[in-house]
Amino acid sequence: MSGASSSTAPEEGTTTTIITATTHLTLPAHPIPLTYEQLNPRSKPTEFFGPLGTAAISVLAPLFTYIFFFACNDAVGCTPTTVRGWQQAWEYVSNFPSTAGHLWEWKAAGVYTAWYAYTVLCWAVLPGDKIQGNLLRDGTRKTYKMNGLYTLLLTLGLSLGVILQPGGIQLYTWLYDHWVPLASAALVMSTFQALFVYAQSYYNKELLSLGGNSGNFFYDFFMGRPLNPHPPFFPSFDLKTFNEVRPGMILWLLLNISCACEQYLRIGKLSDSMWVVLIFEGWYTADCLIQEHTILNQMDITTDGFGFMLSMGDLLWVPFTYGLQARYLAFNPVHLGKFWLTVVVSIILIGNYIFRTANNEKAHFRAGKNPKNLEYMQTERGTKLLTSGWWGRSRHPNYFGDWLMALGWCLPTGFSTPLTYYYIVFFVILLVHRQRRDDEACRHKYGKDWDKYCELVPWRIIPYVSQFAYIQRSAREVCAAPR
Structure with missing residues (x-):
């Protein structure tokens, strides 16, 4: 904003006029526009041990x-405990x-x-x-x-309507009875999407990721x-953000419900272990969608x-492997x-408390709020880094909460x-790998x-613990390493 005024000494018989002009300017992020090549520099294929590692994971993870x-x-x-058992599993x-396999x-x-199209329709109309x-x-x-939460609520309402109908519990076990063919369909969908956006990126001149432009397929x-x-x-439909918490996360919960219906048909009730898995993994899904904006x-x-x-x-890994505990039960x-x-339950609740409290501290601080009067350090970039509260106990306390919840889901x-x-x-x-990438x-x-900041908060994930088995090195050593 700029202002200008004009004033001269008044003379007899004259009128002095003061003119003030105000202009609002919206400055671009880059005063000099960058070319496509400058915005999207070539990257080095170093993550996951390079092309061979990523190719191996592309095969092994679905396998x-x-x-x-x-x-x-x-x-x-x-798992099978005999050679004959493993032979039978292979056969x-x-x-x-059954159709499940x-x-x-x-x-x-x-x-x-149809499920994927339904979630897209919910995104569009809700x-x-x-x-x-x-x-x-x-x-x-x-x-x-x-609006992911509204998609979840609508889906749960429709599911409840099915289950309460005569024969509805048996009908809902259809997901359990078609586990592998549904997983295969998810694999086809995920492969198609990855190939499509890869090919499309060469023609529409869109912004590329800084880590995926190496030139190696x-x-x-x-x-x-x-x-x-x-x-x-x-253009308003961001495929990555949509997939992050919609079709896969909600399907994970639906598959768990289907497993619970299967157990009910077999033994006439739900075990306490199934209730724990169903409630707390369901709450994790709901909490993720309640706080959907935080994924940005x-x-x-x-x-x-x-x-x-x-x-x-x-689309594949989250719903069809995260639900392994419910399927086993x-x-x-x-x-x-x-x-x-x-x-x-105590382990899960403690983990959830750490996870949610830590994320809320960060979310409030980024929004310009500091209700707990947390301490922070000012950086030369003009931003601030929390150095107290949960973020003073470790650099990734939410990951520690995630670990405790994950343990609580397996114990039942x-x-x-x-x-x-x-x-x-x-x-x-x-999360250790993600912590390394985030710190870098x-x-x-x-x-x-x-x-x-590393000197003020030397602990990586577990509060006040600098070593975690063989994968945690001295934080001070890492922070002092030459860049």
Whole structure:
């Protein structure tokens, strides 16, 4: 804003006029427009051990989705404990005794496609807040429609209507009875989306991710070349953000409900362990959608491109592996009893408290609020970093809360099989890797201020613990390393 005034000494018989002009200017993010090549520099294929690593994960991750089913089911147990048991599991891959293990079924493919189309329709027609995302490096911001919670509520209402009908519980077990063909349909959908947006990114000149533009197909296909892809002619539909919390997360809950219906039909009631899994994994889904706007600040949205890593993770991995505990309990009920029920619920509640409180502290602070009067340090970039509260106890306290909740979801399955504990192992690896990537990005972003911050908050994930098994190095050593 600029102002100008004009004034001269008054003379007899004259009138003095003062003119003030105000101009509002909207300055671009870059005074000098950057070219497409400058906005989208070539990246180095270093994540996940480069092209070979990403190619291997692209094969192994979907493969393990199938392994979790064929090695853990009511036909062979969970897991097979004899050579003959493993041979039988292998034979069942092509000839499972029920539709649940058939590799492909066109009806299941149609149901999954209809489910995905339903979630898109809900996004389009249900009301929702319009939220602006973070400033992109080309000086623009995307606007997101946040109505995932309404999609969940409508879906649960329709599900309840089905279950309460005569024969509705048995009808709802259709999802449990078609587990593998539904997973195959999700794999086809995720592969198609990853290939489509990869090819489209070469023609529509969209903004690319800084980590997925290496020029190597296997690497860029997995990491994601486009940053915010959208279908042709629908620029307001951000495919990455939509997939993050809609079709996969809600389907995870629906599959859990189907598993609960299966257990009810088998034993005439729901075990306390099934109630724990159903309630708390359901609450996690609901909480995610209640706080849907917070995903706009996550690395998945701000940094990562949309490729097979996210499409497969959102559409296949989340619903069909995160629900392993409920599926196990459907055919192998576990009774916890009052003592272990109290222990498990306490672990989950503590984890949820840490997770939600830490995220709320960060969300309030980013919104310019500080109701707890938390301490912070000022950076040369003009931004602030929290140094007290949960964010003074570790640099990622929400990850610690996530770990506790993940452990609490696995414990209801008892100790008869290690397979149902894959989730906590996977989550430890996932969040440690994400913490490393996030710290590296912050070091690049804040420079020497990040070193100062690491000295104030040296603990990575677990509060006041600098070492976690063999994967946690000295925080001071890492922060002092040359950049």
